[in-house]
Amino acid sequence: xxxxxxxxxxxxxxxxxxxxxxxxxxxxxxxxxxxxxxxxxxxxxxxxxxxxxxxxxxxxxxxxxxxxxxxxxxxxxxxxxxxxxxxxxxxxxxxxxxxxxxxxxxxxxxxxxxxxxxxxxxxxxxxxxxxxxxxxxxxxxxxxxxxxxxxxxxxxxxxxxxxxxxxxxxxxxxxxxxxxxxxxxxxxxxxxxxxxxxxxxxxxxxxxxxxxxxxxxxxxxxxxxxxxxxxxxxxxxxxxxxxxxxxxxxxxxxxxxxxxxxxxxxxxxxxxxxxxxxxxxxxxxxxxxxxxxxxxxxxxxxxxxxxxxxxxxxxxxxxxxxxxxxxxxxxxxxxxxxxxxxxxxxxxxxxxxxxxxxxxxxxxxxxxxxxxxxxxxxxxxxxxxxxxxxxxxxxxxxxxxxxxxx
Amino acid sequence: xxxxxxxxxxxxxxxxxxxxxxxxxxxxxxxxxxxxxxxxxxxxxxxxxxxxxxxxxxxxxxxxxxxxxxxxxxxxxxxxxxxxxxxxxxxxxxxxxxxxxxxxxxxxxxxxxxxxxxxxxxxxxxxxxxxxxxxxxxxxxxxxxxxxxxxxxxxxxxxxxxxxxxxxxxxxxxxxxxxxxxxxxxxxxxxxxxxxxxxxxxxxxxxxxxxxxxxxxxxxxxxxxxxxxxxxxxxxxxxxxxxxxxxxxxxxxxxxxxxx
Numbered sequence: 001x002x003x004x005x006x007x008x009x010x011x012x013x014x015x016x017x018x019x020x021x022x023x024x025x026x027x028x029x030x031x032x033x034x035x036x037x038x039x040x041x042x043x044x045x046x047x048x049x050x051x052x053x054x055x056x057x058x059x060x061x062x063x064x065x066x067x068x069x070x071x072x073x074x075x076x077x078x079x080x081x082x083x084x085x086x087x088x089x090x091x092x093x094x095x096x097x098x099x100x101x102x103x104x105x106x107x108x109x110x111x112x113x114x115x116x117x118x119x120x121x122x123x124x125x126x127x128x129x130x131x132x133x134x135x136x137x138x139x140x141x142x143x144x145x146x147x148x149x150x151x152x153x154x155x156x157x158x159x160x161x162x163x164x165x166x167x168x169x170x171x172x173x174x175x176x177x178x179x180x181x182x183x184x185x186x187x188x189x190x191x192x193x194x195x196x197x198x199x200x201x202x203x204x205x206x207x208x209x210x211x212x213x214x215x216x217x218x219x220x221x222x223x224x225x226x227x228x229x230x231x232x233x234x235x236x237x238x239x240x241x242x243x244x245x246x247x248x249x250x251x252x253x254x255x256x257x258x259x260x261x262x263x264x265x266x267x268x269x270x271x272x273x274x275x276x277x278x279x280x281x282x283x284x285x286x287x288x289x290x291x292x293x294x295x296x297x298x299x300x301x302x303x304x305x306x307x308x309x310x311x312x313x314x315x316x317x318x319x320x321x322x323x324x325x326x327x328x329x330x331x332x333x334x335x336x337x338x339x340x341x342x343x344x345x346x347x348x349x350x351x352x353x354x355x356x357x358x359x360x361x362x363x364x365x366x367x368x369x370x371x372x373x374x375x376x377x378x379x380x381x382x383x384x385x386x387x388x389x390x391x392x393x394x395x396x397x398x399x400x401x402x403x404x405x406x
Numbered sequence: 407x408x409x410x411x412x413x414x415x416x417x418x419x420x421x422x423x424x425x426x427x428x429x430x431x432x433x434x435x436x437x438x439x440x441x442x443x444x445x446x447x448x449x450x451x452x453x454x455x456x457x458x459x460x461x462x463x464x465x466x467x468x469x470x471x472x473x474x475x476x477x478x479x480x481x482x483x484x485x486x487x488x489x490x491x492x493x494x495x496x497x498x499x500x501x502x503x504x505x506x507x508x509x510x511x512x513x514x515x516x517x518x519x520x521x522x523x524x525x526x527x528x529x530x531x532x533x534x535x536x537x538x539x540x541x542x543x544x545x546x547x548x549x550x551x552x553x554x555x556x557x558x559x560x561x562x563x564x565x566x567x568x569x570x571x572x573x574x575x576x577x578x579x580x581x582x583x584x585x586x587x588x589x590x591x592x593x594x595x596x597x598x599x600x601x602x603x604x605x606x607x608x609x610x611x612x613x614x615x616x617x618x619x620x621x622x623x624x625x626x627x628x629x630x631x632x633x634x635x636x637x638x639x640x641x642x643x644x645x646x647x648x649x650x651x652x653x654x655x656x657x658x659x660x661x662x663x664x665x666x
Contacts, residue, residue, distance in 0.1 A: 014602055018453065021582060146569070171573035174458035181458040183575065392455045392580055402457075402479050402578045403617070 001049075002191040004056050004384075010190050011384050019384060022391045023057025025406045029394055030060040032113040036076070036122035038065045039286045040254055041224070042186060042313045043119050043142055046386065049189045053387050059394075062113070066105040066123045071097060076122045077261060079156075082149040083121070084228055084308035090151060099125050111135070115394045118163070121152075127162045136397040139163040142186065142310045144331040145173035164397055169311040170332045182393055185335060187386035188316045188377070193289035195320055198297055206294035210250075212280055217247040217360045220299040222292055222317070224253040225265040225283070228308045230328075233349050235272045235279065237305065240353035242278070245360055252282035252295055297321050301359050301366070305352055306330055316381045319343060319373030324359045324366035326352055336381065342372035447594055447627045449586040451605040452612060455578040456483075462571040465563040466516060469503065470542040472574050478531040480576040482616050485525055485534065487575075489611070489646070501525070502572070503538065510566040516545055526644045529620045579612065591631060595661045603650035610645050610653065624657065636660050 008016050031054060037044050047063050054061035068076070075094045082088040102125030109126070111133050118126055119140045130137050139160055145168060148156075157177070160166050165180045174181050188195055207214050219238060223229040231251050238249040251269060266283060273279040284291060296302055302318035302325045309331030316336055318325045327333045329345040337343035344355045359366040395404065459476055463469040473481065484502035500508075500521045508517025519541055528534040566572075584605050588594035598606075609623035619626065621641055628637035639660050645653055 018451075018582065022453070022580075168458060171458055171575060172569065172571075174460045174462075174573060176460045181460055183456040183458050388453065389455060392453060392578070395580070396455055396578045399578075402477075402576065403581065404578065405581045406583075 001052055004053055004387075006191060007382075007384050010378065011382060015384055015388075019057060019388055019391075022388060022395075022406070023054075023059055026391050026395060027058045029115060029398075030113040031062075031115050031117065031390075031394060032111065033061070033063045033117045033119065034066065034109075034123045034126060035063075035119035036066050036068065036073075042311070045192075045194075045313075046186060046189075046383070047119075049192065049383055050387055050390065053383070054390070057387075057391070059391065060113075064109055066102070066109075066126070068101045068105075068122070072101045072122075079121050079152050080143060081228075082152040083143050083145060083156075085147040085149065087149065088152070090155075095155060102126055103128070115397060117390075121156055124156060124159045127159055130162060136164045136394075137162070138165045138167060138393065138397070140167045140184075141173065142169060143173075144170075144308045144310050145175070146170075146331075165393065167393065170335055184386070184389045184393065185332060185381060186311045186313055186316075187381050187383045188313055188320060189383045190320060194293050195317055196293070198290070198294055202290070203294045203298045206291050207298050210280055210282060210295075212248060212250060212298075214298060217245060217300040218250060218298065219247055219301050219303060219356055219360075220250040220252065220295055221303040221305065222252050222296060222314045223304065223306070225262045225269060227261070227265055228306060229253075230305050230307050231265065231269045232272045233307075234303055234305050234352075235269070237303075237349045237352040237356065238279070240350065241356045241360075245357060247300075247356075247360065248278040248280065250280045250282065250295055250299065252280070252284055252292065254284050254286055254288065293321075296323060299323060301326060301356055303352065303356075304328065304333065305346075305349075306333070309333055312336065315343075316377050319370070320377045320381075322367075322370040322374045324369045325373060326355045326359070336376070337373070338376075341369075342376050343369055445627075445630070447588040447623075449584045449588070449597055449601050449605050450608055451582050451584050451602060452608045453580045453582060455580070457576040457578060459574040459576055461574040463574070464565045464571045466507065466511065466513065466542065466546060467563055469506070469572055470539065470546070472572070473503070473535060473538050473542070476574050477576055478535065479616070480574050481531050481535045481538070483575050483577045486611060489607075489650075506566075506572045510570040510572070511564055513564060516542075519545060524644075525615070525646055529614065530618055531615060534615070579616065581608070591628070591633060591661075594627075595658065598654065598657060598661070603654065606654055606657070607650055 004019060005016055033047050033051060035043050035047065051061050051063045075098050078088040078090065102123060105123065106126050106129045111129055112135070114135050116135060116137045117140050118124060118137065120142055124139065127137055161178045163179055165182055166177060167182045167184045168174055169185055171183060190196065204214065212218060219241070221229070221231065221234050225231060234251060235249065238247070241247060266281070269281055273281055296318050302323045304312055304315045304325065304327035306312060306328050307330065309328070311332035312327065315325055315327050315333055319336060319342065325337065325343040326346055327337055327343065329347060334345060337345055339345040344359070346352045346355060459480060461472055461476065463472050487502055488500065488505070501523070504517045504520035507513045507520055520538070523537055523541065525534065528537070584601065586597045586601055588597050613619050613623040614621055625637040625641040628640070640657060643656065648656060
């Protein structure tokens with residue numbers, strides 16, 4: 001696994017020295033991260049990298065994962081959808097079961113670190129334990145919180161206000177709360193298998209393995225099979241383009257252990273593909289990072305046509321690879337793409353199809369977008385910036401004033 | 407610690423410590439430091455953590471109310487954010503209020519007026535806040551009068567499209583050492599050539615307005631070193647009309663012209 005200094009060539013020496021300096025100032029702290037899945041999804045992915053890096057900087061950091069059964073994760077999936085604005089009804093027994101599972105987890109865990117980061121709604125009930133400790137607790141929300149359904153919002157709000165701070169990925173997710181709120185965008189790791197440079201030969205080999213023809217344009221969306229990623233909408237957009245351009249569509253993604261809906265979505269996607277040999281629906285196992293990297297790098301255009309999005313790390317991944325990206329203007333995506341400057345933002349299936357045709361037919365413009373996109377990610381969305389923000393946030397919890405001299 | 411090491415501009419931040427009495431005496435004797443220049447200049451930089459205030463505005467009135475009530479750090483954030491994030495793109499960045507009024511409310515007159523506020527003139531954030539409020543309140547009064555003159559009821563204000571609201575933010579700043587210390591004016595100029603633009607930003611903008619020192623750090627130090635001419639010239643600059651790299655060049659030009 002790469003060390004912090006291995007990022008020097010990518011972000012520059014000054015950034016790395018700043019990180020070590022902040023690490024030195026943070027050594028008296030210890031940090032605990034808690035979420036609901038060890039593999040699959042952006043949260044687990046980023047913690048896999050951030051936790052060892054925090055330790056390397058001298059800040060003792062550990063990562064715990066709560067356990068839950070099928071019913072628990074069905075409830076949390078409904079909560080997730082409701083936070084994204086989908087109508088979901090909850091019975092009292094569901095709220096009770098949710099809290100019961102969090103309480104069972106709490107009894108088998110300890111929270112004796114200086115700062116406890118609780119990620120997303122699944123483990124939020126653990127905050128009931130905070131009265132037994134004198135440390136700081138932060139709720140890290142990775143979800144699009146712009147229009148939450150009131151039933152879930154009121155349930156969560158009481159818990160959120162128990163924390164010392166709440167972190168959101170975009171300004172639009174911020175709401176009136178009695179606790180402090182911070183903006184920390186997620187990030188990608190440029191040295192991970194999903195993002196590191198690849199040999200052209202390997203990229204070709206992956207495309208050959210899936211029988212995708214690189215001599216024709218390839219449009220790709222990488223995301224897990226979820227209604228909110230609108231994979232069926234992507235197929236509709238592809239069909240509008242296919243009338244004029246002989247292109248192929250790749251829909252590739254994995255599943256996560258906390259997402260019971262994936263199977264259902266996948267079968268609907270296969271039905272929508274309707275036997276088209278130029279549509280490749282690839283359900284990839286969790287160990288497929290290199291394949292995903294190759295699919296992004298070998299694509300002509302990358303899509304992220306989400307209906308809702310927390311941040312949309314796959315957009316940052318594609319931009320980092322210098323690819324022209326067309327993505328929906330939802331969640332944190334507008335933070336990553338400035339329309340027509342480093343990517344394209346769309347709102348409809350027709351608009352997405354229009355820009356797919358434009359970018360396939362105007363490769364020079366598409367390349368320029370990709371070049372700007374990579375630079376934007378380098379400046380703002382790499383893991384080193386994320387690491388710095390988490391440490392600064394932890395330090396800020398122990399200072400009353402908004403100007404801190406380190 | 408040897409003299410050469412103390413003046414080594416590449417020394418890492420942790421190698422910096424205050425000079426001992428003996429070392430200060432040695433420099434005075436060797437002419438490394440003049441008597442009027444009693445303290446070295448330590449170049450600092452700063453890191454930012456953005457705070458979300460959970461408050462949004464969809465109309466000019468809501469923007470005005472927000473400007474009136476948010477902490478001063480938010481006024482600083484929204485008048486300097488663009489400069490910090492896109493320092494290489496625009497020599498004349500608009501403040502967030504002006505950008506939002508122009509692009510999201512489609513009120514170009516309000517946007518232009520908000521953009522015209524000369525931030526350089528302010529040494530206190532509370533005065534800057536008052537200026538924004540005064541401008542917005544006058545503008546809204548003018549519009550009401552104009553509407554009344556035409557017999558219209560100025561009841562329904564323009565709202566931005568849903569999802570395009572102004573979100574008030576603030577920031578925590580963390581001031582950090584860079585490890586670069588100027589023991590005399592020659593050192594100062596040398597370091598200025600290569601120090602990060604974030605350090606220049608901190609000493610020129612943040613020190614004056616956010617820390618409310620009344621002037622930028624460079625001018626304050628140069629004045630204490632007896633270099634009043636350069637200090638005044640730097641104080642007189644409008645740093646908001648430069649890119650940060652352009653500002654570095656201008657500072658070097660002032661320092662070089664004065665020494666030649």
